[in-house]
Amino acid sequence: MADVVIVGDGPAGLSAALFLSKNGLDVVLLGCDETPAHLALVNNYLGIPQITGTELLRVGRQQVARFGGKLRHQTVTALEQTDAGWAAVTDTNEKVEGRYLILATGTKRDLAAGIGLATAEDGSVVNERTGRTALPGLYCIGWTARGHQIELVISAGDGAAAALDILTIEKGKPFHDFDVVPKGE
Numbered sequence: 001m002a003d004v005v006i007v008g009d010g011p012a013g014l015s016a017a018l019f020l021s022k023n024g025l026d027v028v029l030l031g032c033d034e035t036p037a038h039l040a041l042v043n044n045y046l047g048i049p050q051i052t053g054t055e056l057l058r059v060g061r062q063q064v065a066r067f068g069g070k071l072r073h074q075t076v077t078a079l080e081q082t083d084a085g086w087a088a089v090t091d092t093n094e095k096v097e098g099r100y101l102i103l104a105t106g107t108k109r110d111l112a113a114g115i116g117l118a119t120a121e122d123g124s125v126v127n128e129r130t131g132r133t134a135l136p137g138l139y140c141i142g143w144t145a146r147g148h149q150i151e152l153v154i155s156a157g158d159g160a161a162a163a164l165d166i167l168t169i170e171k172g173k174p175f176h177d178f179d180v181v182p183k184g185e
């Protein structure tokens with residue numbers, strides 16, 4: 001069983017996977033890589049003058065893999081609550097289990113509806129600032145949890161926020177992913 005299963009491989013899911021795998025959790029990311037970010041020519045991501053969405057995603061996937069996150073090209077058809085946490089049921093009928101599950105499926109909200117998550121008037125899933133939902137161990141982030149006010153950097157930020165919340169629970173104290181420049185550089 002993984003520590004965290006993430007469903008959705010857009011900027012939100014990839015960002016959560018990066019923070020979690022970089023900090024030692026066992027992460028499985030399931031997605032079909034059909035994010036609209038592939039259409040974007042990105043001029044509004046702080047610190048990056050210009051990049052295509054496809055290149056941003058390519059580098060993001062590499063970062064996740066470098067830290068040991070497992071990226072699997074797979075469609076998820078249902079979510080199930082288990083004794084230990086959550087299971088994502090794939091279209092090949094496999095159950096991928098994790099103690100936590102992060103839902104980041106963009107504007108596709110059928111999986112969220114399938115487990116009865118509350119939604120706002122615009123159809124977005126109701127969550128907390130950390131991405132927590134009312135269901136234990138279940139987070140919902142990025143476009144799935146937001147209405148029309150969405151950008152790549154917001155989804156990536158949501159992924160980071162959910163990851164830090166999980167890492168804070170796991171480590172038992174407030175967790176920051178702060179790296180520093182080595183002395184002399």
Ligand SMILES: Cc1cc2nc3c(=O)[nH]c(=O)nc-3n(C[C@H](O)[C@H](O)[C@H](O)COP(=O)(O)OP(=O)(O)OC[C@H]3O[C@@H](n4cnc5c(N)ncnc54)[C@H](O)[C@@H]3O)c2cc1C
Pocket residue numbers: 007008009010011012013030031032033034035036037038039040041042043044074075076077104105106107108111141142143144150151152153155
């Ligand atoms: C034409 C266009 C141009 C844009 N340009 C910009 C821009 O210049 N700058 C900017 O900041 N933003 C831009 N955006 C917005 C940007 O694309 C979104 O903010 C961003 O993609 C949201 O990320 P997300 O991870 O929340 O969701 P998504 O990117 O939608 O990712 C969801 C992922 O989940 C996967 N998925 C869904 N359901 C399942 C399932 N059942 N099983 C497995 N996987 C599943 C999808 O395949 C997808 O890969 C643009 C959007 C469009 C449409």
